[in-house]
Amino acid sequence: MAGPAGGVRALEQRLEAVLAAAPDRRVRAVLRNAGLAQPHRASGPDVRFHRGARPRLRRRSKRGQQGQALGRSRGGFSTKIHLKSDFDGLPLAFHLTGGEAGDSPFFKLLLDLGPDVKPRAVLADKGYDAKANRALARARGIAPAIPFKSNAKDRPAFFPKVLYKGRARIEQCFGKLKRFKRVALRCEKTEQGFAAIVALAFCFILIKSVHTT
Incomplete structure (x- = not known):
């Protein structure tokens, strides 16, 4: 050696x-x-x-996380996707915010996003419970099906429970979206990059729905 x-x-x-x-x-x-x-x-x-x-x-200069749709919530440092879909659970439009952002302030924005189609009803969870949101929907001729919170005052006796069951389809759409690893893990740092990946994932969901129906 x-x-x-x-x-x-x-x-x-x-x-x-x-x-x-x-x-x-x-x-x-x-x-x-x-x-x-x-x-x-x-x-x-x-x-x-x-x-x-x-x-x-x-x-x-070092760039911070301002305007990158990132925020700290109970679940940790994350991004929230505000999604608008049709009654079949197919995506129409979305908006990104930090994880700490609430749902109710973006109700009007979601109504304005997407194709120029006037829906007959809007289904949303308790996070959108607000008198202003219901009044805004009725002013546009849209019936709001938004459940009241347990501590809300003057709760009406009637609520369209059968119609509200259709909101499960948007949760199914979120389930399909989370199957994409780059969306579930937020691999992109910038808001623009992450929005592009989310839009691409929704395109795949729409294409698959066309070929299976």
């Missing part, structure tokens, strides 16, 4: 001598110059042999 090992060592020494002979011609790619003082800056493509941390291309 001494013979081959000595031959490899001699080869390494000759190679280092060749690289050290022309340090200014940027021929160092992997090996460092033997016996020479190494500068504290990056030289040529050997960008990993410096001590100080430096930006990759140009100096930029």
Whole structure:
């Protein structure tokens, strides 16, 4: 074993001598110059042999998470998808916010999103329980089927329970959406990138529904 090992060592020494002979011609790619003082800056493509941390291309200020649809809620640091679908549970439009955002303030936005179709009824969960939301729906000629919270005052005696059962279809749509790993794990950092992935996932859901019906 001494013979081959000595031959490899001699080869390494000759190679280092060749690289050290022309340090200014940027021929160092992997090996460092033997016996020479190494500068504290990056030289040529050997960008990993410096001590100080430096930006990759140009100096930029650090970007925070402002406006990236990220927020901390009870479930942790997450993103909330406000989804609007038809009665068959097929997606029509969506809006992204941080996980700490409430549902009720975005009721009007969801009504305005999507195709220009006037629905006869709107089904939403208790998170959208507000007099302003019901009044807004009725002003547009839409019957609101939004359950009242347990602590709400002046709760009406009648509630369209049979119609409200159709809201389970939007939960089924969310279940299909969570099957996409990049959506469930929020792999994209920016809001624009994540919205593109969500839109692509909804396209796959729509395409599959067309070929199966």
